Amino acid sequence: MSECSTSCPAAEDPTLQRVRRIAESYRGKEGSLIQALHAVQSAYGYLPLEVQKIVSETLDIPLPTVSGVVTFYSFFSTEPHGKHNIRICLGTACYVRGGVRVVDRLEEILGCKVGHTTADGMFTFEIARCIGACGLAPAISIDDKVYANVNPDEIPQILASYYKAEEANA
Amino acid sequence: MAKYAPRLNSLEDLQAIKDAFLAETEKYRHTVIVCGGTGCVSAHCADVLSALKKQYSVRGLRDEVRIVESGCIGLCALGPTVVVEPEGVFYCNMTPERIVQVVDKHLIGGNIILDYTFLDEKTGEHIPYMKDIPFFHDQIKIALRNCGAIDYDSIEEYISRDGYFGFAKAVNELGRTGVYEELKASGLRGRGGAGFPTGVKWESGYNQPGEQKYIVCNADEGDPGAYMDRSILEGDPHSVIEGMLLGGYTIGANKGYVYVRAEYPIAVERLSEAIETARAFGLLGENILGSGFSFDIEIRIGAGAFVCGEETALLNSIEGKRGEPRQKPPFPFQKGLFGCPTIINNVETLANVPVIIVRGAEWFASYGVGRSKGTKVFALAGDIKYSGIVEVPMGIRMGDIVFTIGGGIKDGKPFKAVQTGGPSGGCLTKDHLDVSVDYESLSAMGAIMGSGGMIVMDENTCMVDTARYFMDFVQDESCGHCVPCRVGTKRLLEILQRIVSGRGEVSDLDRLEKMALTIKDTAMCGLGQTAPNPLLTTLKYFRDEYEAHVIHKTCPAHVCKDMITYVIDPEKCRGCTLCARQCPVSAITGSVKEPHVIDSEKCTRCGTCISNCKFGAIMIK
Ligand SMILES: Cc1cc2nc3c(=O)[nH]c(=O)nc-3n(C[C@H](O)[C@H](O)[C@H](O)COP(=O)(O)O)c2cc1C
Numbered sequence: 180m181s182e183c184s185t186s187c188p189a190a191e192d193p194t195l196q197r198v199r200r201i202a203e204s205y206r207g208k209e210g211s212l213i214q215a216l217h218a219v220q221s222a223y224g225y226l227p228l229e230v231q232k233i234v235s236e237t238l239d240i241p242l243p244t245v246s247g248v249v250t251f252y253s254f255f256s257t258e259p260h261g262k263h264n265i266r267i268c269l270g271t272a273c274y275v276r277g278g279v280r281v282v283d284r285l286e287e288i289l290g291c292k293v294g295h296t297t298a299d300g301m302f303t304f305e306i307a308r309c310i311g312a313c314g315l316a317p318a319i320s321i322d323d324k325v326y327a328n329v330n331p332d333e334i335p336q337i338l339a340s341y342y343k344a345e346e347a348n349a
Numbered sequence: 350m351a352k353y354a355p356r357l358n359s360l361e362d363l364q365a366i367k368d369a370f371l372a373e374t375e376k377y378r379h380t381v382i383v384c385g386g387t388g389c390v391s392a393h394c395a396d397v398l399s400a401l402k403k404q405y406s407v408r409g410l411r412d413e414v415r416i417v418e419s420g421c422i423g424l425c426a427l428g429p430t431v432v433v434e435p436e437g438v439f440y441c442n443m444t445p446e447r448i449v450q451v452v453d454k455h456l457i458g459g460n461i462i463l464d465y466t467f468l469d470e471k472t473g474e475h476i477p478y479m480k481d482i483p484f485f486h487d488q489i490k491i492a493l494r495n496c497g498a499i500d501y502d503s504i505e506e507y508i509s510r511d512g513y514f515g516f517a518k519a520v521n522e523l524g525r526t527g528v529y530e531e532l533k534a535s536g537l538r539g540r541g542g543a544g545f546p547t548g549v550k551w552e553s554g555y556n557q558p559g560e561q562k563y564i565v566c567n568a569d570e571g572d573p574g575a576y577m578d579r580s581i582l583e584g585d586p587h588s589v590i591e592g593m594l595l596g597g598y599t600i601g602a603n604k605g606y607v608y609v610r611a612e613y614p615i616a617v618e619r620l621s622e623a624i625e626t627a628r629a630f631g632l633l634g635e636n637i638l639g640s641g642f643s644f645d646i647e648i649r650i651g652a653g654a655f656v657c658g659e660e661t662a663l664l665n666s667i668e669g670k671r672g673e674p675r676q677k678p679p680f681p682f683q684k685g686l687f688g689c690p691t692i693i694n695n696v697e698t699l700a701n702v703p704v705i706i707v708r709g710a711e712w713f714a715s716y717g718v719g720r721s722k723g724t725k726v727f728a729l730a731g732d733i734k735y736s737g738i739v740e741v742p743m744g745i746r747m748g749d750i751v752f753t754i755g756g757g758i759k760d761g762k763p764f765k766a767v768q769t770g771g772p773s774g775g776c777l778t779k780d781h782l783d784v785s786v787d788y789e790s791l792s793a794m795g796a797i798m799g800s801g802g803m804i805v806m807d808e809n810t811c812m813v814d815t816a817r818y819f820m821d822f823v824q825d826e827s828c829g830h831c832v833p834c835r836v837g838t839k840r841l842l843e844i845l846q847r848i849v850s851g852r853g854e855v856s857d858l859d860r861l862e863k864m865a866l867t868i869k870d871t872a873m874c875g876l877g878q879t880a881p882n883p884l885l886t887t888l889k890y891f892r893d894e895y896e897a898h899v900i901h902k903t904c905p906a907h908v909c910k911d912m913i914t915y916v917i918d919p920e921k922c923r924g925c926t927l928c929a930r931q932c933p934v935s936a937i938t939g940s941v942k943e944p945h946v947i948d949s950e951k952c953t954r955c956g957t958c959i960s961n962c963k964f965g966a967i968m969i970k
């Protein structure tokens with residue numbers, strides 16, 4: 180489609196255009212806001228206000244409703260994330276098995292607090308409530324990979340592998 | 350998946366698939382099952398599987414051995430695990446090297462490699478056969494009947510074990526009323542926590558007038574520390590699909606939703622594939638098995654909110670809204686999803702249904718005690734030796750789960766408590782090891798059956814801190830809709846934080862109790878109504894520990910950081926300097942070969958020194 184309305188300026192960033200296209204695929208589907216936001220977030224990385232506006236316009240849902248949903252659910256983020264997402268489990272099993280020590284150590288190594296991204300943009304570091312590896316607690320996940328029975332002393336080694344991969348890619 | 354998929358139009362077609370599968374697999378001498386549950390995945394079972402596939406090609410075993418990647422076999426602590434059938438030999442802690450040996454010595458040579466089998470630490474002997482291992486011996490697998498036993502990706506294998514025969518029996522023999530009558534007679538109760546009789550629920554769904562109705566599967570599994578539902582979805586997705594199909598048929602719904610938490614991508618993937626396959630086989634879609642009944646399923650993914658496990662909040666979330674609970678009545682069966690009559694059931698509940706229909710109410714009810722029939726799946730975790738997924742008949746002794754099945758406490762430490770029901774449940778003590786695990790007995794103790802989380806704690810766990818942990822959880826997850834839950838849990842948390850940081854007062858204990866009881870009575874939904882349970886049970890059963898915190902300002906378990914100090918025993922310290930070098934905050938000083946000292950002002954009690962000291966010289970006081 181070539182004709183663009185005012186809400187779609189020709190100069191719009193291509194990633195935002197992509198967001199619009201993704202959101203469009205959910206138009207008219209009953210109750211699909213959350214599913215649309217998932218898809219948009221996985222394409223754009225996070226859900227800043229401008230992205231929320233596009234979702235709101237495309238699905239014809241008021242912006243406050245969209246924002247209300249985004250802020251309600253912990254999976255949605257309005258801040259950009261690092262290249263890799265570290266989630267340290269503090270579910271009951273991991274808490275009982277010393278998950279807090281893993282958190283403390285990571286804060287120390289990464290030099291940033293839970294919920295933040297490292298200065299070099301490599302890692303965002305969050306707490307998870309059970310990642311389903313309770314039998315092998317404490318567990319953490321980095322992106323989709325689960326590390327079980329984590330000993331705080333092994334963390335530098337684990338992180339090093341990501342830096343190494345980054346160098347290899349560069 | 351480009352699979353050949355015949356459309357099945359009748360019971361005879363279903364039977365033909367079953368016969369063909371059994372005939373096809375009969376020709377194999379062995380089936381090797383490699384566990385692909387989450388635990389084993391994180392223990393790198395994929396490497397074991399690929400080494401196995403390679404070796405069996407090299408050794409030309411394609412026509413003699415069948416390889417299956419299954420869902421969770423259960424004993425996650427010893428993963429990756431592998432079972433060789435038909436003997437039922439259980440190999441644990443597998444590696445690519447070990448599996449190559451198993452191919453050569455066992456599959457080809459016919460000799461079990463005893464060293465790779467389960468080691469019974471009590472007797473020092475290996476136990477090769479799965480059925481003899483205490484962890485498996487006392488389990489009864491009904492909901493988990495296929496989990497860890499079949500290829501989760503094979504609808505044919507599911508059918509070969511009487512899968513979808515439950516639906517066929519429902520449409521051909523029982524009829525809609527017959528299904529809920531059978532369930533009522535079986536005594537099946539909801540496994541999501543509340544324990545409501547499933548047959549009664551389905552009957553009310555059937556009786557409710559309405560053009561459009563829905564059946565919803567609750568796969569939100571919010572208890573942080575539990576993964577039973579995940580194991581079922583990943584290991585036997587068709588059992589959940591068939592359960593929903595039966596529910597839809599009974600109440601008259603042609604559409605089902607599965608609400609899965611976003612943290613479970615593998616479960617979503619396997620379930621989506623199973624739904625696709627079921628459609629291709631005509632087991633979802635129009636006129637299923639020629640019955641005239643049509644049904645389909647859609648998956649909805651959650652977005653990280655514990656309260657969405659509560660059924661009315663879940664409905665809001667499926668509708669794409671904020672997951673806030675709705676006022677009841679009207680109940681979901683009257684006015685649920687998109688305003689239509691809706692029946693909501695938990696994953697495990699639904700997985701039980703097909704086999705109850707096939708084998709009958711009487712068979713199911715022969716397991717269990719009193720008003721708690723059948724079995725319950727638990728995720729056994731924490732300070733337990735054999736953590737994993739277990740399914741036990743209701744009425745089993747708590748102590749048997751912990752000590753016989755679970756093998757007791759890790760590292761031989763004393764048992765302190767077991768927590769069931771997650772943030773809505775309670776902590777029981779060593780005095781409760783004889784309690785029967787069933788809905789009524791657990792409630793009478795102030796704990797609950799819950800959805801199946803069972804966390805075992807050793808003496809190094811502080812019960813006040815545990816109560817604080819759960820309060821922090823519910824306070825964080827409270828949706829904020831009602832005041833008792835929003836404000837009340839916050840106040841409770843503040844008091845608990847005060848106590849664990851050494852600033853508590855004796856009067857805090859009564860204050861906690863009073864406020865907790867008020868929240869229980871006045872909160873709007875189950876989250877708030879049950880949120881005080883971990884606090885109330887620990888207050889009741891571990892009062893001395895609370896008193897130690899508020900009166901003596903000590904933490905008997907040495908957990909609460911503000912009440913402990915680390916000291917080096919000068920007698921034991923050899924001055925090796927290791928601790929001083931590793932201390933992340935440089936709180937340890939001393940010269941070589943001289944006893945070191947810890948500056949407790951600087952010390953963050955991180956425990957690095959303790960875990961690294963080779964002489965056991967560092968103590969907590
Ligand atoms: C705060 C809260 C969280 C809940 N979380 C879950 C859950 O994660 N999974 C579940 O099946 N039921 C959960 N429930 C129970 C559901 O509300 C509902 O009772 C259940 O899904 C009904 O299915 P059943 O009868 O098969 O157990 C939760 C209830 C409350 C109050």
Ligand code: FES
Nearest residue numbers: 268270273312313
């Ligand atoms: S509690 Fe950490 S994985 Fe479940």
